[in-house]
Amino acid sequence: MSAQNVPVQANVVAGRVVLARPMSLQQMDDGIVSKNVFSSYCNGIIHFINWCAVQNVDETSELLTELAKETVKDCRDPNEGESKKKHRARVKAVYMNLIRNARNSPLVIEENITPGLVMKYIASGANQQTGKALSRSSYKGKRSAIFHLLRCHNGRGPTEEYKQRIGNYWKGFGRKRSNRSPQNEDENEDGNGDSSDDEEDDRDELNEGKEAISTELYRSILKWLLEYASVDSLLAACFICLTWNLACRSNNTAKLKLSHLSWTKFDAMQINFKHTKTDVTGAEKQVKRNLYSNINEPDIDFTFLLGLYLATNFTTVQEAGYRLFPGTSDSTTKRVSRKLQEVLELHEDEVIAMGYASISDIGLHSLRKGAATYLGSLPGGPSPVAICHRCGWSTGKVLDIYFQQLQRGDEFVGRCLSLLNLMSSDFASSPAYFCPEVVDNEWMANCVKKVFPCFHHINGMQKILQRCLASMIHHHDYVARFEANHPARKSIAIFRDYNLMEHGLAALKTHKAWDTTNHISGVPPHVKELVDLAEIKDQLGSIAERIFEKVMKGVTDYFETRRIGGGELTEERLMELIQRASDSTRSEVFDRLTLQLERLVESFQQNPLRGMYVEEPTNGNAFSSTELPIDFEFPRSNTLDLWVQWNTPNREQNIPALKNVSTKSYKFLDEKQRSAGECNRSSRLQANRKGKRRESRRTASDMKILCQFIEAEARKFGFETISELNMQEAFETVAKEFGFGQEAWTTTLKAVQKLKNARKNAPAVEAEEDHN
Structure with a gap:
């Protein structure tokens, strides 16, 4: 390769192209464990x-070593005026x-850190709040931290003999810890330490980490989040x-990029x-995990929730x-x-009624545990190997090689995790889609652009x-x-x-696997x-x-022919019975309608303060006069949502x-009481204002200030008038210029007010500088 064609990031050495900044040995050492794991090890x-x-x-x-002793002494107490948080960070x-530099400047004298000393330290560990023994995973974390410390000192970690000695101690430590009575530290004569008078609640010792979530609670959580009515709750639901x-760790979900999604x-x-x-090198990054839509339950339909999230956040x-x-x-993940x-706190009673001891036992990792537990509990469900592949667990070196391409098994896993009923024909349902023979492609492209203005241009995202x-x-x-x-x-x-959706409703299709020529994947033959059995039934x-109908008809005809039973049921008699029944029904319907009208009149009389205006017709779309x-x-919501509603x-x-x-026209809002949802969403604000609403005129003024600022800035970029056709483009231009993000519009308003104040004071500052 000629020097002219060498990339900027590379050099030519001995006729070969090499990286200009290759990875250093220190970076390799730092990469042995991830940043978060190293931070956790550092604490230990x-x-x-x-x-x-x-x-x-x-x-x-x-x-x-002397270095470690001096460090312990210097870091023991905070500096003057230093808070606890800053002290811990320092x-x-x-x-x-x-x-990181322990190989050159050791902290411990390695030969004196014996297996017995390490186990003595581990055995002394206790929960800082309760004073009880730690969980098994916490003790294992302490052991791993010390192993990493030795690795940083000698570059290879503990020897096999060292690990074996630790392992022997660990077996005895684990057995004695599980049999040890919290209230009776002395062992009984049989050596088991079993105490008959131990009545302490030890449920927290029976669980390792967070508790697996059930399908019932999973459905309920998503339903509650959708009812919560905020963009943050839509993000959390998605x-x-x-x-x-995905049955994955929350950290993996948080790191997903748009380029990781495909719909082929x-x-x-x-x-x-x-x-x-378990795959830090990315060796299995080509493995695809399949996700399926559940068209029967909108609360847990991932395509529905993903659409709401992309359209609002x-x-x-x-x-x-x-x-x-x-x-x-x-x-x-913290958000x-x-x-x-x-x-969960808002619905704590309902969660406890489902059988959970405490809502503190439920976290994001409960989802992964719950998904894996659900898959493993399905009779006739996915194979254990498919479940392991979905969850990212190794099945052993040999099996990982031979079962690497288990794509069909993952499709079955994906359908099961969507909670489609395995014992119903609904399990073979397709997602909702637009029939190509019916849908107008121009309408679909225009609708996608309006609903997903921030994503419609990305290649590979169109089908999603x-x-x-x-x-x-x-x-x-449902919406x-x-x-x-x-x-x-x-x-x-x-x-x-x-x-806008009328044409879409006409073109919308769903069907079962056996009713279409389109391939429906992940459906087992049973x-x-x-x-078929249900159809035969x-x-x-x-x-x-x-x-039965034919037999009864024959018997009836026979009775009528023979005049058996008396009281002939003629056509006139039937009409009389129908008339009598309809009269009573008509009277009941009239009474109910009268009652509803009276209630409606009473409701309007109790709410006299409401704005009245007329929307001027634009672009041929007339908008009738109406009350708020x-x-x-x-x-x-966010600034874009306010901008859309403003225009x-x-x-x-x-x-x-x-x-x-x-x-x-907003004044009637001042007389309204806060709803339960508003009080829950803003309990701190409610306490500051003693339960009162913020005056509507102030909020209306804030909206006007922010939207007029956007309009003024948009004019500087050539948008003379703002309409439904160009408001999205105008907003994107201004947002890019000033860095508007996903924050609430009230947060954006504060930033705009600071900017306006800075602009206002800029001439005075310049004049003062010139004077000086």
Whole structure:
């Protein structure tokens, strides 16, 4: 290769192209464990070194070097004015640097760190809050941390003999720990330490980590999140649904990129993981995990939840390399975990009624445990090898090689995890899709652009977005039952104007595997056999009914011919009976209608303060004069959602564009009480205002300030007028310029106000600088 063709990142050495900045040995050492694992090991090493510092040993058995002793002394107490949090961060940073350089500057005297000393330290560990013994995994974490410390000192870790000695101690430690009585430390004469008067609640010792979640609670959590009516809850619902369907760790879900998603099959979306905890090198990144839609249960239908998330949570244009859940993996998992705990606390009584001892036993890892438990408990379900492949567990070196391409088994696993009923024909259902022979491609492209404005341009995402759109239209009746101020009903174009989805409803199709030529994957043969048996049963039942009807007809004809039973049932008699029955029914319906009208009049009399306006017809779309609905609320979502509601009417809920609404028209909101959902979502705000709403005129003013700022900035980029046709492009231009993200519009407003104040004070600052 000539020097002119050498890439910028490479050099030419001895006629060969080599990397300009190859990986260093220190980077290789640091890459032995991940960043998060090293951070966890560092915590354990700090505890071990501090424990060694207080052990009484003679001079010939010193455990720590002088460097370690000085570090322990310097880091023991916080500096003047230093908070506990900053002190812990400083100490950890010091030790992390020392551990990385331990081969050159040792912290411990390696030959004195004997297996007995290590096990003595491990056995002394206790929970800092309860004072009880730690869990098995916590003790194993301490052992792993010390092994890593030795690896950092000698570059190879403990010897095989060292590990064997530790292993022997570990067996005895584990057996004695499991038989040890918390209330009676002395062993009984039989050596088992069994105490008959031990009445302490030890349920926490029976579980290792978080408890597996049941399908009942999984369904309930997603239902509660959808009812919560916030964009954060839609993000959490999508995250939890994907984690369950993938049976993966939450960290893997948080690291998904848009480029990891594909839909090349007719009925399944595939996801690739770049690397996992058990595959840190990415050797199995080509393995695809199949996800299937459950068209019968919208709460757990991943295409429906993914569509709601993509349509409501993004304000700026995305690219294929961007993450599905923006932010770091740690921040995303913490965000979802907080929302999960918030929902569980609101429904704690219902969770306890399902059999759980405490909501603290439930976390994001409960999803992975629950999914694997569910798969393993299905009679006639997926094979153990397919389950292991789905969960990323090794089946041994030999079996991993021979069972590597178990794609058909993973398809069956995917259908099971979507919670399609394995004993029903519904298990062979296709996802909702638009029939190619019926759908108008121009309508579909336009609708995808309106519903998913931040994603429609990404290559490879088109089919995913089309399936999500089809699922959302398929479940439109379910969305209509959301509260009026739900982000899905306020922000998504097809639910703001149902006329947009009319053509989609006509082109929407779903079918079973045996009713189509399209290949439906992951369906075992016994499902069709069950359907055939059910059909035979129905036919037998209908045959019996027809025989019964013919026999009874013959008997009736015989009785009528012979005049048996008296009282002839003539045509006039039948008409008389029908007339009498309809009269009573008509009277009952009239009474009920009168009662409902009286209640409606009473309701309007109790709510006299409501705004009245007329929406001017634009582009031929007339909007009739209307009142703000009684259940109207200000937008609570992100800036894009506010911008859409500011510029376009919600024809489905009869709400005009908010820019045409006067401030006085919102006044009726001041008289309304907060709903239970609002109080739960803003308990801190409620406490600050003593349960009162913020004045509507203030909120209306805030919306006007923010939207007028966006309009003014858009004009600088050539958008003279804002309409439904160009409002999305105008917003994207301004958002890119000022870095608007997924935050709530109230947060964006604060940033805009700071910017406006800075612009206002800029001339004075410049004048002062010139003067100086």
